[in-house]
Amino acid sequence: MKTRKLTFLSTFIFVLFMGGLNAQNGSSQAYWVHEDVVKPSMIGQYESICKELTDNMKKYNIQEFNVIVSNTADNRYLWVSPISGMADIEKPLFKTLSEKMGAEKMDDLFNRMDKCYDIEHNYIIHLDKELSYMPSGITQTPEGQDYRKFHYYHYTPSNRAEVKKKVEAIKTLFENKGSKLEYRVYRSGFGTRGAFYMVAIAAKDAADYSGKISANNESMGEEWQKTYTDFFSSLKKYEAFEGGMRPDMGYAPK
The missing domain is CATH 3.30.70.100 (Alpha-Beta Plaits)
Incomplete structure (x- = not known):
């Protein structure tokens, strides 16, 4: 989930402005999806690391992050977060977590996670x-x-x-x-x-x-x-x- 680190924001801000994204109205809700295609041999390790991430967010009650997760039979894990407006996009997702648990520990967590897959995708669905x-x-x-x-x-x-x-x-x-x-x-x-x-x-x-x-x-x-x-x-x-x-x-x- 490297793209869910602090640097993901700049990637999308320009695109969303240019695309004229109406993130939420009465008939539509936009979601940002991060998809990890996990190596079959690394599924157990990947899930363990992800639960470690979730445990830390619960421990420190991180307010900037809201996500549901699903996984498919072909080993894809989809992290789905609602976009309610441009203010949400401007928030650095893991800034507070980095401060609470320590930047070095958080980087180690994500570095271990990145070894579990070679392919990741990011996209918007409505x-x-x-x-x-x-x-x-x-x-x-x-x-x-x-x-x-x-x-x-x-x-x-x-x-x-x-x-x-x-x-x-x-x-x-x-x-x-x-x-x-x-x-x-x-x-x-x-x-x-x-x-x-x-x-x-x-x-x-x-x-x-x-x-x-x-x-x-x-x-x-x-x-x-x-x-x-x-x-x-x-x-x-x-x-x-x-x-x-x-x-x-x-x-x-x-």
């Missing part, structure tokens, strides 16, 4: 509340449902408007049918690899997820199959990843 379907209330962390299935629907810039209309049609159908399957929709932003919608579905575990999908397909009937097939035919590429939330690695200040 939670689209208008396209998401969560009648019980939008939350990234439904209680008791740490399992995740991440669906990536890639499209080309030329058919952006068409794909959006079909995503809207899916939500309308879910509302009309009173579906019990809830999902959140994220839009790709600055730094992502191509344009996509990412749909995140929460469940207790893989079996619970499978049961939810089966029940939804049955209750929604042929109209759902037709609507989804029409949407799918407009895509450039589709990917799906299993994963889970890691509350033991995330952090929120008291």
Whole structure:
């Protein structure tokens, strides 16, 4: 997580100004994602170091940092932090932690962490509340449902408007049918690899997820199959990843 050190801020300030990022409004919330692609042989060590970092932030009640963490079956760890405005971006994330635990100790922690991966990514995604379907209330962390299935629907810039209309049609159908399957929709932003919608579905575990999908397909009937097939035919590429939330690695200040 080298880019989460004190120097990450200058990297993004200019880009966000130039991109005209509207970090948060009534229908959208922006998140900065730091993704570590961890070496399989280093997973245990990586998680241990990350928990050491979390423990230190809890110990000193660091106020500048707020993050949820998930990891996928292909060994990617995603650190997701909300951006509420430019004032948040200007805050040095680990300045206080460095002062509290000592710069030398903190640098040693991050240096050990950096050895656990060769690839890291940084990008922005936007939670689209208008396209998401969560009648019980939008939350990234439904209680008791740490399992995740991440669906990536890639499209080309030329058919952006068409794909959006079909995503809207899916939500309308879910509302009309009173579906019990809830999902959140994220839009790709600055730094992502191509344009996509990412749909995140929460469940207790893989079996619970499978049961939810089966029940939804049955209750929604042929109209759902037709609507989804029409949407799918407009895509450039589709990917799906299993994963889970890691509350033991995330952090929120008291």
